[in-house]
Amino acid sequence: MKKNIAILMGGHSSEHKISIKSGNVVFKYLDNAKFNVYRILITREKWLYLDEENKEFPVNRADFSINYQGEVIYFDCAFNAIHGSPGEDGLLQAYFELLNIPQTACEHYQAALTFNKRDLLSTLKPYGIKTADSYYLNLGDSIKEDAIITKVGLPCFVKANKAGSSFGISKVYKKEELNKAITKAFKEDNEILIESFLEGTEVSVGVITYKGALKVLPVTEIVTDNDFFDYEAKYEGKSQEITPARISEAQEENVKSCAKKIYSILKMTGFTRSEFIFLGDTPYLLEMNTTPGLTEESILPQQAQKAGITLSELFESAIEEALQ
Incomplete structure (x- = not known):
C-alpha cells in the first residue's frame, strides 16, 4: 500500500520562496x-494543502490531517523542505515528534542547536573543530566598536545568528561601517554573530544518511563573483559551484573527515550541508544547514548526482530512513 507523504514548504522566514522551490522539486521527483x-x-497565518491546481484545503493541526474530496487523509511521513523557521529551528520537528509522525529532518534538539550559529560553534569547539574568532551581540546591548575590532579584526563579517541564505549578513572593512551592518543583521534576528574574516578556499560538504549508512558527498568549491557568498551569489547566478572542488588530497581528506565527525558528534540524521574555509590544509567551520536547498541547482543535489545518486533516489532514501 502506498504511503501518504506530506511535503512541507514555505515557513515564516525570509527563505519562504526558496523553500517553496525546494518543495516543488521534491514533489516533482x-x-x-x-x-x-x-x-x-x-x-x-495558516497551514494548507495545495492540490495540483493550487486549490487550498486547510490542515487540521490537531492531528496533521486534511479533508479532501470527502476523505480524511492522514500522513505516514512528512518531508521537511522548509528552510529557516519553523522547519529548520526545531519547532516542526518537536510537533511531529509529539504526534509520532516520522519526518525527514534531524530531531528537534539538533535542529535548534544547528540553527543557532553561536550555540553550534560553541558546542563543537571542545571537540577540536576550528572556527573563526567571534564576538556576540544581543539586541539592546551597547555597541563597543573598538572592543569588536580588537576581538575579530577587520575586515569582519556581521551575521544574524539565526537566519539562512545570507540574509542579514555584511562584510565590514571599516569601523565606520559597523553600525550599519549591525542594524541590518538585527532586522533578521535579535542576536548577532560577528566573525573574523578567513581568507582561503570556501567549500561546502554534504553529509547524509543514505540507505542506512552515513555518506559524505563530493565536496563543492564556492567561487563567488561578489565580495562573499551572499544571496545574489547563491540564487542569482553570481557564483560558480564546482563539484568536485579543486583542492588537494590532504584538504579533501581533512574536510570530509571533519564534516563526518561533526555529523556523528551531533547525532545527526537526514540531510546536512556544512560550509568551511581552508586556512592551509585545515578546514574552519562556518555553519551547518539541516534543511539545505533541494532544487536542481542547489548544492546538495549537485553533490548527490556527482555521487551517482539521482534526485528521486535521494528523496526516497530520506523517506525510507524516516519511516524506519
Missing part, C-alpha cells in the same frame, strides 16, 4: 508509483 504525495504550505 518523488515516485508517484510508490507514494501519494501532498504539498503542504505553511505560513504564520
